[in-house]
Amino acid sequence: MMFHQPVMIEETLGMLNVKQNGTYVDATVGLGGHAYGILSRLGGDGRIVGMDRDDNALKIAFERLGNKRVHLAKGSFSSMDRILASFGVMEFDGVVFDLGLSMMQLKDLGRGFSFNSTERLDMRMDQEQSLSAWDVVNRYQEKALEKILREYGEERLALKIAKAVVSKRKQAAIDTCAELAETVSAVYGYRGKIHPATRTFQALRIEVNRELDELGKGLSAAASGLRNGGRVCVISYHSLEDRIVKNFIRDGAKSGVLRNLTKKPLTPRLEEIKKNPASRSAKLRGAEKI
Template identity: 40%
Template sequence: MYKEIKTAETYHVPVLLDESVGGLNIKKGGIYVDVTFGGGGHSREILSRLDPTARLFSFDQDADAEGNIGEPDERFTFVRSNFRYLKNWMRYYGIDHIDGLLADLGVSSHHFDDAERGFSFRFDAPLDMRMNKRAGKTAADILNTYDEQQLADVLYIYGELKNSRRIAAAVAKARSQAELKTTNDLLKAVEPLFRREREKKDMAKMFQALRIEVNHEMDALKEMLHAATELLAEGGRLSVITYHSLEDRIVKNVMKAGNPEGKVVQDFFGRVETPFKLVNNKVILPSDDEQQRNPRSRSAKLRIAEKK
């Protein structure tokens, strides 16, 4: 299917590759979905374990990801779409069940290294942060139009920043004088509020919060997991890599309780009613060797569950 691609240079080295794909317990002739195609590393590994009768559908809303598709393969279908529309696309392709789904929820190093996208405070760039450059509000739109309370909520909930109100107030003051258009405009407005010893960590949290809001990441994750729960056949596997506590909590709750809120429902005998059974009771973490080779993996956690 694929020509040789320098994934590490164009996107990123796949995190927990063997563990996440191995966790799918692949049937050679099964139907699988990789909802985060990116550089194509996980998809390539899945395809290497499939026979000619199998199917793999890989999603990515970023047009740049299409550059990582190689030679045509009848087993492979690329879907240029947000994974929140998983159910609609499977219906479109006539698929009523799948045998496994893999999600690597981390933002690729490609996005952080693309100075024009505004994902990182390392570059002076337009405040964009959209995964799909064709639609939706940009980070600049949010920073210039949300009221102070809305901004503070975004920064506190998605960035877990304790001084979110002060940051929001600083943004409001700065934009009253001139519209915030670039990452440097934002940094100039808020930099005095970050303590030197935590500056980079807290700025990363601020950019994370804006990126999550721009791309509606939590809502999209909940919708995708709900669709995956419905689509997975009995014995089908869900293999998900998370990178921060917000998304990890949602994934853990869905796997343990069957819903994003973690609301436990018990039957007459006190057994928890959930569509899944956990394959790994403890999260799987990257080895020390992988963390040394691939710094992006250091905050990664893998959870795997099987449909009952």
């Protein structure tokens, strides 16, 4: 499962249009799947810089990609400029963002991302960061909680859930993922096909990891570092991310900096979704620097 097929790999590599001797950036190297695909298309003078906020993912990527043409570093893609500069890279021919969580983060015990688990609420991609989901759930004021649930979870019961969380934690801290999931389920009072806590967990993850802010900054850094003719490819997994990517490309096209390569986002083929259900919400968009 670790080395499962990376999401939309053929589509991404095709869109990147990898040049043999080019320099490529994998902004979310994860377990190294996309980087490995790029590496297999590069010639002797080509190179890759990969980054990730997650130490555990990087360790696996190091093992898998160990190659003198691959440079890997721990860090956020919002600081891409600094990371690239540390390897002497000032511009590049292509960059990939595969947003969201790696399989390992989802399945790894102790990371506190999954609502079925009795793990402590955590959700930090970077385990050196101090803010965790526990802090948000147990320390944020009701108003702030409601705002996050509404904006980042697009949760229609944001106010009710925020109130339920605050009243529950007055009795005792909400420590585990399962406790939070139960609190949210009780507000809904029923269970449909999708777990009622799905949107709450998405909202917390976005808040803890500052995901939308990161994405905006990462995309700007990508646009300024790309060589003319270079391409940026982004795979996103929920509508808030996709909107940011779409607007970024639209604005870049308006100001004559980017050419939109995907009027409509590409989505995985049915066979891929069957093999890897986690890919079902993926949307791939791309643009070329002009």
